[in-house]
Amino acid sequence: MKTVKLSIIYPVNKITAPIVSTLIKKYNLEINILHADISLTKVGTLVADITGAESDIAAALQYIGDAGVEYRIFTSKLIWDEKRCVHCGACTAVCPSDALTMSHEDWSLQFNREKCVVCGLCTKACPLSVMSLA
Amino acid sequence: MAKTIREINERIRTGTAVILTAEEIIGMVKEKGVAETARNVDVVTTGTFGPMCSSGAFLNFGHSTPGIRMNKVWLNDVPAYAGIAAVDAYLGATEMSETLGMQYGGAHVIEELVAGKDVELRAESYGTDCYPRRKIRTTINRNNINQAYMFNPRNAYQNYSAATNSTEKIMYTYMGTLLPKFGNVTYSTSGELSPLLNDPEYRTVGIGTRIFLGGTQGFVAWEGTQHDPGQVRLENGTPAAQAGTLAVIGDLKKMDSRYIRAAVYEKYGVSLFVGIGIPIPLLDEDMVRRTAVTNRDIMTQVVDKSGRENLNLRVTYEQLHSGSIEINGKKVSTAPLSSLKMAREIAANLKGWMEKGEFLLTEPVAPLPMHTTRLNRLEIRGDFHEDR
Known part of the structure; x- marks a missing residue:
């Protein structure tokens, strides 16, 4: 079993393609949707963790490509230098997937790696450069 | 009570x-x-x-031999204002590095000084009878300069x-x-x-x-x-x-x-x-x-x-x-x-x-003043000429 983090980009004319259900039914994959922004009139994006047998994942990626839908595999991950962080919250202003949030108890920054779509917006928004991609 | x-x-x-x-x-x-x-x-x-943003520090570096009337000062390539006495300068937090741009500025120099780190001091002068030196390059830290006090205007x-x-x-x-x-x-x-x-x-x-x-x-x-x-x-x-x-x-x-x-x-x-x-x-x-x-x-x-x-x-x-x-x-x-x-x-x-x-x-x-007059606006009272 293997898990890859995937961003699927639907062209406007492919919005109706049943990609996710095919990945589940035909390729026996477990899909954990982390972020989805899909509507009929614009390019859609879906970010998900996909878990399954390595051969199934490879075949599924082949299927997505053949269906005329773009995908990207996340190879990098976000590094948070927590020791240098001052917990100001500037990164939470730009995080699109709620991976970075403020605790309403002690107002410390909370990072939920599962929800991170590795977009890198926080690396630029952080005034202390404690966020980086590696 | x-x-x-x-x-x-x-x-x-x-x-x-x-x-x-x-x-x-x-x-x-x-x-x-x-x-x-x-x-x-x-x-x-x-x-x-x-x-x-409106923060900064006054520094007095001490006199060298021979002396210099610093009229341009850089700290780690960040310009500091030297239009005060011979070896005094004011380092503004938002001033940017001449080599690294906005990735590094006065605020970073201040943070390094506070942390006790060495900072490169470069200064230039036109040279005077009493302060003949025209250039200096050295390192300073918070322990080897005379005063370093933060004065934040706002x-x-x-x-x-x-x-x-x-x-x-x-x-x-x-x-x-x-x-x-x-x-x-x-x-x-x-x-x-x-x-x-x-x-x-x-x-x-x-x-x-x-x-x-x-x-x-x-x-x-x-x-x-x-x-x-x-x-x-x-x-x-x-x-x-x-x-x-x-x-x-x-x-x-x-x-x-x-x-x-x-x-x-x-x-x-x-x-x-x-x-x-x-x-x-x-x-x-x-x-x-x-x-x-x-x-x-x-x-x-x-x-x-x-x-x-x-x-x-x-x-x-x-x-x-x-x-x-x-x-x-x-x-x-x-x-x-x-x-x-x-x-x-x-x-x-x-x-x-x-x-x-x-x-x-x-x-x-x-x-502190508790007046009711509001802030002035800056009116444009003339043209800006590039050559002036």
Whole structure:
């Protein structure tokens, strides 16, 4: 079993393609949707963790490509230098997937790696450069 | 029953003063009422830790042999203002490096000096009879220069407008990254813990007030630039947008780099996080009421940073803290820019100093202005000629 983090980009004319259900039914994959922004009139994006047998994942990626839908595999991950962080919250202003949030108890920054779509917006928004991609 | 600062100081000296933070006082007043709190509690501590651009430090490097009348100075390639005496300079927090641009600036040099690191000093001069040297290159740190004191012309803003962006494009501002079409709202005040929101009409905070500044004891030196006490105020006396400001001074050599941190705002520039805490003596019931102010009682305006829309929107800090507010019927996420976690730590530290008798209150030497005239605008009174 293997898990890859995937961003699927639907062209406007492919919005109706049943990609996710095919990945589940035909390729026996477990899909954990982390972020989805899909509507009929614009390019859609879906970010998900996909878990399954390595051969199934490879075949599924082949299927997505053949269906005329773009995908990207996340190879990098976000590094948070927590020791240098001052917990100001500037990164939470730009995080699109709620991976970075403020605790309403002690107002410390909370990072939920599962929800991170590795977009890198926080690396630029952080005034202390404690966020980086590696 | 009114108390004097002298009486409170006596209790601080003998370790009997009762000190609460500006958050703790809220629960106390709710539970015991104003009168009993006024009898039992002596001081409320406040705190803030946010980006404060109008900051910098005066430095005296000491004289070399032969001497130099420095008229251009760089510290780690960041220009410092040398238009003062021979080996004095003022390093502004937002000044940018001539080699690294806005990735590194005066704020970073200040942070490194506070941390005790070596900094490269370069200076040039035209040479004088008494100071013949024309160039110098050396390293300095906080221990081998004479004075290094922070003098911040404008800190501790009393309230600040929250920011948003109505345009179709992302905006990079000093209020952080503002996403298009009201994609987010940022705000930068510690709310009910904020120094001047706990003494909204400057009854106890004035010129000469001893404060927590960057981890050591500093002082209020003057009203801050853009001090605007005539701002619209709510019934409880707190201003509905930015109002009072403080110029503060303190010994950089004694500061702690935990509370002085350099910052870079994407495509905007350099700034400096400054940690400030101010003690508010509870002289009477009126001061208890003032310091018991909650995020529900403090409001700020939401401003479209593109200047395109007048939102005419006022929200409470409770709403801003909740994570979202409504703009034109749309739910918009809110994000802080000043660290409430660090502000709490500062208020707690200041409380600890007083409990140990290490920090005494001061009577203001003079009050902060409380005039009603508003700020001047800068009118364009001529053309700008490139060749002049």
